[in-house]
Structure formats: C-alpha cells, structure tokens
Amino acid sequence: MRIATWNVNSIRARLERVLAFLERSSTDVLAIQETKCKAEQFPAEAFAEAGYKACASGLNQWNGVAIVSRVGLEKPAESFPNCPTFKDQLEPRALFATCNGIRVGSLYVPHGRALDDPHYTYKLAWLRALKEYASTLTAAGEQVALMGDWNVAPRDSDVWDMAVFENSTHVSAPEREAFAAFEGEAHLVEVSRERVEGYTYWDYRRLRFPKNEGMRIDWMFATPALDKTVSHVEIDRDERKGKGASDHVPLIVDFDL
DNA sequence: ATGTCGCTCAAAGAGCGA
Numbered sequence: 641m642r643i644a645t646w647n648v649n650s651i652r653a654r655l656e657r658v659l660a661f662l663e664r665s666s667t668d669v670l671a672i673q674e675t676k677c678k679a680e681q682f683p684a685e686a687f688a689e690a691g692y693k694a695c696a697s698g699l700n701q702w703n704g705v706a707i708v709s710r711v712g713l714e715k716p717a718e719s720f721p722n723c724p725t726f727k728d729q730l731e732p733r734a735l736f737a738t739c740n741g742i743r744v745g746s747l748y749v750p751h752g753r754a755l756d757d758p759h760y761t762y763k764l765a766w767l768r769a770l771k772e773y774a775s776t777l778t779a780a781g782e783q784v785a786l787m788g789d790w791n792v793a794p795r796d797s798d799v800w801d802m803a804v805f806e807n808s809t810h811v812s813a814p815e816r817e818a819f820a821a822f823e824g825e826a827h828l829v830e831v832s833r834e835r836v837e838g839y840t841y842w843d844y845r846r847l848r849f850p851k852n853e854g855m856r857i858d859w860m861f862a863t864p865a866l867d868k869t870v871s872h873v874e875i876d877r878d879e880r881k882g883k884g885a886s887d888h889v890p891l892i893v894d895f896d897l
Numbered sequence: 898a899t900g901t902c903g904c905t906c907a908a909a910g911a912g913c914g915a
Binding site for chain 2 (some may be wrong): 649650652653674676677701702715753783791843844845846847848886887
C-alpha cells in the first residue's frame with residue numbers, strides 16, 4: 641500500500657496536478673494539507689471520479705486538511721482532544737480517518753511565524769497536545785500513521801544554511817524537542833528520515849528552488865510495527881518543477897502489508 | 898529587489914499568510 645502526504649497550497653488551484661500525481665504515482669492514500677477552502681468547497685466529486693473517497697476539514701481560505709483514499713476511508717474525525725485555539729478559533733489543521741486498517745492523520749502544524757510571536761507559543765502547545773493524543777492512539781494498540789507539514793526541521797541538514805535560520809522558527813530547540821517527543825513519548829517512528837535524502841519545500845520567493853535552497857519539513861510518523869513494513873520511500877522533487885507547482889512536494893511511502 | 902503565490906473583499910488592487 642502506498643501512502644503519501646502533500647501540502648498542495650490550495651486544492652482548487654492544484655486539482656489537476658494532484659489528480660495527475662495520484663495516477664502517475666499509483667498512490668492509495670493521500671493526506672493533503674493547505675487545501676485553503678471550506679469543507680464544502682473541497683472537490684470531492686473529482687476524486688470520486690478517480691476512485692477515491694475523500695474527507696475534508698476547512699473553515700475559510702486559511703489552512704485546511706483532507707484525506708483521499710481508494711482503499712477505504714472510515715471514521716473521519718476533525719481535530720483532536722485539547723487542541724489549542726488561536727485567537728479563539730479552532731483551526732482546521734488535523735483530520736483523521738481509518739484507511740485499510742491504519743489510522744491516518746493529515747496534519748498542518750502551525751508555522752510559528754517568529755520566536756517572539758504568539759503563533760510560536762501556539763505552535764508548541766499544538767504539538768504538545770497532538771503528541772498527547774498520539775500517545776493515546778498508540779497505547780490503544782492502533783496502527784497509526786501521522787503525516788503532513790510539521791513546519792519543523794529536526795536536523796541542521798534539513799535546511800540549506802543554518803546561518804540563515806539563526807533566531808528563526810523551524811530549527812529552535814523547543815520545536816525540535818516537541819518533534820522528538822513523537823518518537824520518545826508517543827512511541828512512533830519517523831519513517832522517511834533514514835531512507836531518503838532531500839528537501840520537501842522551497843519558498844516561492846528568491847529563487848529558492850533553482851538554487852536548491854530548500855527545507856525538509858514534511859514528515860511521516862508511524863507505529864513501529866508499521867515502520868518495519870516500509871519497503872520504499874521517495875520525495876517527488878520533480879513535482880516542484882514547472883508552472884503551477886506547490887511550494888511543497890509529495891513524500892511517498894510504500895508499506896508491504 | 899521579500900526575484901512569489903493564492904486567497905478575499907467587493908469588484909482593482911491592497912492586505913494577509915506562508
């Protein structure tokens with residue numbers, strides 16, 4: 641079974657690219673982030689025509705997550721217990737569904753903006769609450785795969801130049817500790833890090849892609865038993881090329897189930 | 898040159914977020 645995660649930066653602007661990706665890559669389950677639309681605006685019919693069930697969470701033009709699957713999609717659930725709000729709003733950043741027996745989570749972790757910004761505090765609290773929820777899922781013995789745009793670069797090699805990120809978000813010690821807690825306290829394994837190299841995101845600005853000044857911030861965590869079945873991992877770097885690309889590319893993982 | 902993109906409001910381009 642092939643599971644992929646992709647921050648598409650607007651599903652309506654990217655629909656043809658996403659459908660082409662599904663067909664080209666033969667992906668069974670795709671976790672989508674930054675749909676940038678209300679749930680009712682999500683183009684579920686187009687995915688149905690391609691053979692995929694879909695669920696979506698979205699409130700307005702910001703954030704938004706979805707899951708599409710051609711191997712079943714059951715018990716869709718938005719957000720998670722004790723999820724922090726920002727400016728009193730529960731943002732659509734987490735969506736779960738069971739696909740072929742795996743509890744899949746599509747996650748768009750808050751960006752953080754700057755180390756002294758309230759959004760950074762929100763990001764850390766959001767990651768802590770998600771980690772608590774992940775712990776309850778793994779403790780219940782479920783097969784779990786949590787994936788998406790984590791907005792964290794856990795290693796220095798996950799950004800092109802650490803000097804540029806001095807006093808920036810994504811690389812700070814608290815963010816890296818929050819990321820590591822998914823492996824430590826929640827007993828999950830990040831499945832891609834040891835199996836493939838490369839960035840997953842290049843800013844649209846300042847010619848970041850042509851200069852390969854990217855970041856690796858899209859990740860997939862899974863329960864250890866699932867991790868043991870991983871047979872192949874790839875980053876679809878070519879998806880960043882050409883007109884109409886998202887600023888992120890898909891992370892693709894094959895499970896030998 | 899913050900070398901861009903996508904969205905909204907209210908109907909052109911400013912403002913926002915990343």
